Amino acid sequence: MSKFKPFHEFQKPLVGISHEAFLDYIETVIPADHLCRLVKEVVFSLDTEAIEAKYSFNGQKTYHPKLMLSLLFYGYATGVRSSRKLEEKCISDQTYIYIMQCYNPDHRTISDFRKNNTKEIGAYFVDIIRIFNELGCSHVGKLHIDGTKLRSNASGKRSKDQKGYEKWLSEITEEIDKLIKEAEVIDSQEDENCKAAGQQEELKQQLTDRHYLKSKIENALKAMKAEDRKKTNLTDKDANLMKAGGSKDVRPSYNCQAAVTDEGIIVAAEAVTEANDRNQLKPMIEQTETNTNELVEEVAADSGYASYTNYEYLDQKGIDGYVPDDHFRQYKRGEYEKEEKRYHYSNFKYDESTDSYICPEGKPLKYWKTRKNKTKKRQWHHRVYQGRKCRECTKRSLCTKSEVRELLIDTRDPLLQKMREKLSSEEGKKKYFKRQYTIEPVFGHLKYNLGYRDFLLRGINKVTAEFKLMCIGWNIKKMLKLGIMPEMI
Ligand code: SF4
Numbered sequence: 001m002s003k004f005k006p007f008h009e010f011q012k013p014l015v016g017i018s019h020e021a022f023l024d025y026i027e028t029v030i031p032a033d034h035l036c037r038l039v040k041e042v043v044f045s046l047d048t049e050a051i052e053a054k055y056s057f058n059g060q061k062t063y064h065p066k067l068m069l070s071l072l073f074y075g076y077a078t079g080v081r082s083s084r085k086l087e088e089k090c091i092s093d094q095t096y097i098y099i100m101q102c103y104n105p106d107h108r109t110i111s112d113f114r115k116n117n118t119k120e121i122g123a124y125f126v127d128i129i130r131i132f133n134e135l136g137c138s139h140v141g142k143l144h145i146d147g148t149k150l151r152s153n154a155s156g157k158r159s160k161d162q163k164g165y166e167k168w169l170s171e172i173t174e175e176i177d178k179l180i181k182e183a184e185v186i187d188s189q190e191d192e193n194c195k196a197a198g199q200q201e202e203l204k205q206q207l208t209d210r211h212y213l214k215s216k217i218e219n220a221l222k223a224m225k226a227e228d229r230k231k232t233n234l235t236d237k238d239a240n241l242m243k244a245g246g247s248k249d250v251r252p253s254y255n256c257q258a259a260v261t262d263e264g265i266i267v268a269a270e271a272v273t274e275a276n277d278r279n280q281l282k283p284m285i286e287q288t289e290t291n292t293n294e295l296v297e298e299v300a301a302d303s304g305y306a307s308y309t310n311y312e313y314l315d316q317k318g319i320d321g322y323v324p325d326d327h328f329r330q331y332k333r334g335e336y337e338k339e340e341k342r343y344h345y346s347n348f349k350y351d352e353s354t355d356s357y358i359c360p361e362g363k364p365l366k367y368w369k370t371r372k373n374k375t376k377k378r379q380w381h382h383r384v385y386q387g388r389k390c391r392e393c394t395k396r397s398l399c400t401k402s403e404v405r406e407l408l409i410d411t412r413d414p415l416l417q418k419m420r421e422k423l424s425s426e427e428g429k430k431k432y433f434k435r436q437y438t439i440e441p442v443f444g445h446l447k448y449n450l451g452y453r454d455f456l457l458r459g460i461n462k463v464t465a466e467f468k469l470m471c472i473g474w475n476i477k478k479m480l481k482l483g484i485m486p487e488m489i
């Protein structure tokens with residue numbers, strides 16, 4: 001009796017074994033609830049006609065879009081996204097062999113498929129969200145929004161302002177002139193030996209490279225002027241300089257936004273070029289409602305999304321918001337109650353009956369006028385309240401540098417006060433802190449477990465598609481966690 005399972009001293013050749021037989025064998029090996037089976041079922045339920053229509057009947061036959069999509073979705077779900085690694089996996093990993101049905105596309109085919117179908121990938125992201133709805137697994141009522149910065153596929157050294165590009169352009173022009181002179185010297189040499197011919201070839205190549213770079217810089221300068229941009233990156237013109245996470249490094253990056261339901265399903269996703277989150281609350285809510293055909297009832301987001309405009313938007317839409325303002329933490333810690341902050345505007349109490357504020361010395365500040373302010377990006381209205389007893393006040397030097405103290409209160413300030421009250425309540429705290437279990441794990445998983453800290457593709461459209469591929473990967477994995485089995489799709 002043997003102690004060991006049977007094995008072969010030499011690998012048995014697979015010659016003669018059909019793909020069908022090999023796939024039959026893999027079918028027996030892969031568990032029924034394996035992620036690759038679910039990916040396949042999800043993709044096979046999608047309508048891929050839009051991609052199929054792009055291929056011609058002429059020429060060589062290619063891989064079916066359903067197989068290529070399965071490969072990308074499964075790869076992004078498991079942390080494999082480089083086209084070379086995907087190519088390698090199609091040969092070495094049973095789950096990929098199962099997904100690709102024994103086909104092995106080369107990396108160029110995989111990479112081109114991803115680049116050429118960015119619009120369709122965005123549509124499939126929505127289709128997959130709707131699968132959750134159809135199965136009754138998701139309810140969009142409560143939404144958690146957050147953003148994270150992912151580095152672009154471009155070097156920070158290539159991000160410059162107009163002056164930087166002009167300097168670079170003059171350096172390149174000088175280099176080109178120098179190379180042309182060198183080429184002329186070699187040309188004039190009577191001795192046309194092999195060495196000279198080799199040098200000439202090298203110079204030609206260098207000149208071609210410099211001319212190419214020069215035209216790229218000239219185009220970047222033109223685009224900057226046309227689009228009125230202060231800075232741009234030569235490799236990825238859409239990437240903006242941003243600080244990523246807690247790091248001090250400023251690199252060309254994209255700001256990736258996601259909205260997640262209570263169940264942890266990503267229902268809206270977008271990569272944007274603006275570093276600030278403030279303008280993303282409304283688009284995320286709107287995208288969620290479009291993607292799911294449901295209304296958002298409640299939203300939680302961090303202070304990066306706080307603005308009077310957003311508070312007003314939530315109020316007008318009747319959405320129960322939990323978005324702390326920038327100073328909420330100090331307010332909660334009682335920073336403004338300290339003696340040195342005695343004259344901070346938070347310590348002026350509003351008296352509704354007289355429409356005035358009462359200062360810490362018990363003196364009134366009466367409504368004076370409404371002042372309109374406008375910048376390129378925003379506009380706001382301030383109600384100005386002015387102290388009436390400041391001139392004779394003994395604490396004036398501690399309170400103001402002017403003759404009288406003025407308070408500039410945004411007309412929407414009551415919405416901020418209401419928000420602070422809500423967030424200070426026990427229920428409000430619970431609702432806000434739920435973000436830690438819903439949206440924050442999404443970025444934690446993508447960045448730290450799967451290593452998606454940067455993009456492989458360039459340009460806002462391709463980057464958005466790549467971010468949606470990451471989100472599709474997350475959502476399909478979520479299906480398994482929610483108990484959705486392949487046969488249910
Ligand atoms: S300066 Fe005016 S507002 Fe300030 S404490 Fe004195 S009375 Fe009050």
